[in-house]
Amino acid sequence: MSDPDDHSAAPDRLKALEDRIAAAKGEERKPHSEEHYSQANMAWRMVIELVAGLGIGFGIGYGLDVLFGTIPIFMVLFILLGFAAGIKTMMRSAAEMQNEQLAKQADKSEGD
Template sequence: MPDPDAKRRLAELEARIAAAKAAKDGGKPHQEEHYSQAQVAWRMVTELVAGLGIGFGIGYGLDALFGTLPFMLVLFTLLGFAAGVKTMLRTAQEIQAKKIAAETGGEDERKRNGD
């Protein structure tokens, strides 16, 4: 059975390590802003490519089924592109809304503190 004093010392050590990490990082998460922007960019690219790929696959499948090779392929590829762009715009609006909420939240906090 572990010594209770050892448990207490371990808890104190963990608290000091956490305090040192918070002081070093300034209390902010380790992730920097440019990493999150790159993540958003890759998400948008993935959404566009997924829309194109799904549209291409559906169009090719229907063309193979009906024997109208270029017609459905082109039509559904364009529809997939439109769906991908629509999804990208929705993502951009979501990110913009989060940014505005964060900025507004910061202003509200300053008003509450009397700054």
């Protein structure tokens, strides 16, 4: 029978076994990359920024139209302004992401 205190060593033994199997197969163990999730998060961030700009523009325009009792001219105007603001914010996020990638590449090339 096994020792009850042996359960704490099970994850270490399992990892060691996985490492030995990978070595026997000739595979290098790659750490789980967060790059895919990072790109998906940035894509969702950009979509949310655009939708938020449209939503805020709609809210301001609709509110002004109700306040002044006008046709939806303010709503159309502020939706377009919100769209432009959302695009500008998306472009800023894309530039930020590109700068991070360039910094990573520069660090990688300096390390070589």
